[in-house]
Amino acid sequence: MHLIWLRTDLRLHDNTALAAACQSGKVAALYLITPQQWLIHNDAPCKVDFWLRNLKHLRQTLGELNIPLLIRTATTWHQAPTVLSKLCHELSIESVHINEEYGIHENQRDAAVAKTLKANGVTLHSYLDQIFFQPGTVLTKTGTYFQVFSQFRKACYNLLSNTLPHLVATPKAQTVIKLKSDPIPEQVVGFIPPSKTLQAIWPAGEKEAHERLNAFVDQQIKRYKDERNFPAKTGTSQLSAYLAAGMISPRQCLHAALQTNDGELENNNIGAITWINELLWREFYKHILVGYPRVSRHLAFRRETEAVVWRQAPNDLAAWQEARTGLPIIDAAMRQLLEIGWMHNRLRMIVAMFLTKNLLIDWREGERFFMRHLIDGDLAANNGGWQWSASTGTDAVPYFRIFNPLKQSKKFDSEGMFIKHWLPELTTLNKKEVHNPEEATKLFGVVNYPRSIIDLKQSRKRAIAAFHNLPSYQGGR
Incomplete structure (x- = not known):
């Protein structure tokens, strides 16, 4: 046997x-x-x-x-x-x-x-099953693992254009053997089951994963590039939890996307191509785990950033974790995470950059907190995303590029629909006030909603100074 x-x-x-x-x-x-x-x-x-x-x-x-x-x-x-x-x-x-x-x-x-x-x-x-390419087979001309996603993506496209990874045949039934399946426990000690509401949002099973994939490619993928950054819209595939646990394979996702684009890896359906790029981001971070194993050891990919003097600010960290920073887009995103075990990708970047730059709190605190709450928690993707936002990782955002959460809020939730859904205490504010209640209601503030814990302009200057003083950054940008 x-x-x-x-x-x-x-x-x-x-x-x-x-x-x-x-x-x-x-x-x-x-x-x-x-x-x-x-x-x-x-x-x-x-x-x-x-x-x-x-x-x-x-x-x-x-x-x-x-x-x-x-x-x-x-x-x-x-x-x-x-x-x-x-x-x-x-x-x-x-x-x-x-x-x-x-x-x-x-x-x-x-x-x-x-x-x-x-x-x-x-x-x-x-x-090989979890990704398209064996780590060590997608390398630079000098034989090293890629550190820049755009270059990695180009190499992957060249490989995919020659040979697509094929789907593996489903096994046939075998003759009955004298061995019974074991019961599946309802829960494991140390892990309290979530609410029925959360469970209903994430139905279990391979069938559910395929229904989501089919619905996405049939109804949404053409608009994916235009709508994926707006958290109030259902613009993403909602497949990350199923991919992370392996209820669906990246090969199945790739083939489904290509079917909407006449089998083409480029041109035509820009939404499909954009989504395939997201599958390759997932691939990229898996390769990084192998090529640069220090990221699995809670170390920064960019060694020089280990010298950043992060703030020890337990009150600010708690405010971020508990969705009471006084910045609606941050708090709404964190409530989404706490209540449904998932957060929209655009919001993951916004809240991560707020923690690591505006609050200047170690990215490892955020990485750990996310893993403890995400239903789609994945070491490679979570670490890669946090180090990108913190400017400590591979292909990371430049340290001086810091998202302004108020501008991000107005751009990607202009009507305040997402904010009001997760922060019902702000439903009486209009679409201009809802992004920054403290500014709109200077005298009294908003009942049951905190004032901002940080000055965005001053905290931005502090973050830039913290990175600018590192040895590799001497002399400015």
Whole structure:
């Protein structure tokens, strides 16, 4: 018998490791519950709940193919080799099949598992599945990993124009084996399930992921470039949580997008091309994890920025975390995160830059807080986005380019619809007042809404000075 060890690939269709395992012979599937590891990695309770809900769906679809889904527990990944070895011995497993993951801890875990299994006569097979290209195959002319996205994207387009990654065939049902699926736990200790409201916003299952993808490419993708930056509109695919947990593959997303553009990677449907670029941003940050592993160690990609003197400002940090900064676009975005486990991408940039530049608080505080609340939390994307905003990362925004949240608010939520949805205490203000209630109502302010915790102009000057004084920035821009 053979084993497919599922991780962030909770799907039946277009699953490389699952297909390969099924071609080898009789198959059982395994999912490891690792509660302490999830706590160490700051995985959000809503994300853990999402995994469990999806496992229930996957248990059923695998069952239709007579593939039992087994659940085992390893407190941390350090116990994974022992748990897998024991299971392989019990079931007389010949080989274990996995789809590659790219963080440092993931690599260490898989190497330890491979070593232990090999000592017991079991082979571990790993496959490219989570991204389009094997890390180390998309390199600069000097043989290094790209640090600039535009150059990386161009190289990827050249590769994709020659050969598109193909979709993997869905396995056929195997004959019934004498092994039953395990029940999926309702919750895991240490992770309180989210509200029913949040669960309803993010229905579980591979079918739901495909329905969202189909609806997006049928109804929205043509307008994606024009509407993706406006949080009051449904301008994005809402697929990030499903991609992060592997309920849908990037290959499936790519093929669906290309179908709307006559199979073209450029020209014609600019919305489809813009969305494909977002898939490549996701790819870019995965490659960065491998090429520059320091970012997996809570270190800045740009070494010189480790010298930035971040403020120790617990009250300001708490105000940001609790959506009471007095800046409506910031607070509305943070309430969205706290209530539904997700935040619009434009808003992620705005709130990240506000924390790291205006408040001059270490980007790692924001990265950690996001991971603890995001249903689509992903190490590569979250780290990449935070370091971009903080000007500490690869291809990062220049340190002197600092979003003004008031201008961003007026530009991308001009009518104040998003703000009023998440901050109902501001519904009585008109579309001019709602972006800056303190300015509009100087004398008394707004009842039940705080005044701004920061002076935007002075805080901008402070941030520029903090970066300008770094050794690599001497002499100005």
